[in-house]
Amino acid sequence: METRETSIEGVIVHDLVAHIDERGSFTEIYRETWLTDFKSIQWNIVTSREDTLRGVHVHKDHYDYLMILAGRMLLGLHDIRRDSPTFGTSEILDLTDEHRRAVSIPPGVCHGFYYPEASTHLYSVSTYFDPRDDLGCKFDCPELNLAWPTKDPVLSDRDRTADSYAQMLDKFYLDANA
Structure with a gap:
């Protein structure tokens, strides 16, 4: 296993x-x-139909660890950690079931999942769901x-009616400073 x-x-x-x-394959x-x-x-499995986008979400406290089991995911990432040397950096990773990769995402990195085809992904979190730690903005915020x-x-109703980028940042930093 290599990491980068x-x-x-x-x-x-x-x-x-x-x-x-x-017989097949075995992968850690x-x-x-x-x-x-x-x-x-906690571990979860998510299935998504073609042309689904989940997010964009960000967490103050928990890590995500994920991988595609079947299909394809475009994983959009955006760093909102003011103290990070990569603050403001964005990237899209192309994850497929053919090239097994797992991705770990720290708190303060926004993430959205786009599925160009029907897909299944597995993910783990480091804390249980807390609505105060589950912030988001519209996927197409410039x-x-x-x-x-x-x-x-x-989109889900929640993602369709999500906050603006500025509102998400205000909530992320307001709660961090409280």
Whole structure:
């Protein structure tokens, strides 16, 4: 297994190794030693239909660790951590089931998931759901600088009515300073 950082500090891509033989394959997807700042407390599986976009979300306190099991995901990332050397940096990672990769996302890095085809992804979090730690903005806010390949994806009601980028930042930093 090899790891590499993305253009956003703290976002790590884990290139996973499949051990293949005549029976099929075996791939380790997570070891506690791979991420010293992350402790997994819950695992989830999400299925998404073609042209679905989930997010964009950001967390003040919890880490995400994810991978695609079937299909394809474009993972949009944007750093809003003022003390980060990559503050304001954006990147889209192309994750597929063919090239097994896991990605760890630290608090303060916005993330959105676009599925150009029906897909299933597995993810883990380091804290249980807390609505105060689950902030977001509209996927197409220009400040995100994320070039999604769609203008009208399938969205949840929550994502369709999400805050503006400025409102999300205000909530993120207001609560951090309280």
